[in-house]
Amino acid sequence: MKQDATSKLALNTYTKLMRGAESVTVRVGRKMSDAGLTISQFGVLEALLHKGPMCQRDVASKILKSTGNITLVIDNLEKQGLVQRERSLEDRRYCTVLLTEKGRGLIEATFAEVEAAIVAEMGVLTDAEQETLGKLCKKLGLREG
Amino acid sequence: MKQDATSKLALNTYTKLMRGAESVTVRVGRKMSDAGLTISQFGVLEALLHKGPMCQRDVASKILKSTGNITLVIDNLEKQGLVQRERSLEDRRYCTVLLTEKGRGLIEATFAEVEAAIVAEMGVLTDAEQETLGKLCKKLGLREG
DNA sequence: CCATAACGATTAAATGTCAAACTATTTTTT
């Protein structure tokens, strides 16, 4: 294939990937904002729900954000009474972050909504297409950063 | 397929799509920040380079951002002398945004870098795989928002 | 013609984002 055609195909694919991911993100994100949560806040609560209490560093790596950012997100969640910080006794550098009852209730309900939205979004693809999409996206993610 | 398996596949596909798109974005975005541009700034300059001068509303829809946002992004580009605003004479509500010489030089050089990065990213997929990925992503983007 | 609606741009407030500098604490080295 000529160099120019290669570039064209790559740019085209890139654009479609970005637009597709973006529009899914926007529509799924609406379920989160309906619940009064930002995407980051949802990510933090979801991690705590499914993985249990963890320190901020682990939260950050779980949702692929910087630790400086996590501090703020957790600040805001704490203000709303959705999570709680506990300074570790063994190693006082660590904060363990855990869900409050209120936080657990909210994320359980919201997660169900979001899950349904994701299933609906992906429902435009057959199972086989989803498998294929997953494999291709995984390949793209594997390169070194 | 059982409902549970359907959900699991959808969630799995969703996660891979998000991670794949995110990691490509980060790596390609690095070329932009190397040039001192944010992703949005790059998007604005790129639109102006390839589509010619346009009003802010068109810029906004081109890069899928709100008009309030565009005002700020263009403010910052203008401060750096990369673009220029011109209030339209026929209809004074419109601002035409156009590239300066400096802006044109920067975006031409940066676009080449970014294009190369995109080609490299997509290069992990065969041409056929890229076609497939493009089609699947397009399907995902088509739903009503 | 004039009141009002529509429209483009701007501004403001809230949140998020990263990078870099900084603090507190623990571990490692010497």
Added chain:
DNA sequence: AAAAAATAGTTTGACATTTAATCGTTATGG
């Protein structure tokens, strides 16, 4: 054990982003 390095978290500064409110301009229906 003291000094140095590493680690977790916080703070700060610059930019981004959205939504909603506002300003100025243009179009439209009575």
